[in-house]
Amino acid sequence: MRIYIQAKPDAYEDKIEKIDETHFVILVKEPPIKGLANRAIGRLLAEHFNTSPSRIRLISGFSSRQKVFEIDEA
Numbered sequence: 001m002r003i004y005i006q007a008k009p010d011a012y013e014d015k016i017e018k019i020d021e022t023h024f025v026i027l028v029k030e031p032p033i034k035g036l037a038n039r040a041i042g043r044l045l046a047e048h049f050n051t052s053p054s055r056i057r058l059i060s061g062f063s064s065r066q067k068v069f070e071i072d073e074a
Contacts, residue, residue, distance in 0.1 A: 002059070003045065005067040009037035016048050038062065045069060 004023045011027035018024055028040040038058055046053040049071055061067030 001071045001073055003069045003071060005041060005061070005069060007032075007037060007041060007061075007065045007067055014040065014044055016044055032063075035062075038067070041067070042069070045071070 002022065006023075006025045008025065008027045009030060009032040011029060013027065014029055015027040016024055017026070026041050026044055028037050028044065030036040030040040042053055042056045042058065045056050051071065055072040057070045057072070059068040059070050
């Protein structure tokens, strides 16, 4: 499953806002430095979808606020 993310790093709190089934706005406390925010987004997605963080992969948007993650449903 592909998930489309609008990332907001350096936020006051970690939070997921669901727009529809595949689009989310995710706020994380971590700064967008050296992939810290990307890893935090992956952890939040893993918690939200009740899966392991190793099943979450960043497909595109490594240095953009618009990101595409893939969740391995196997």
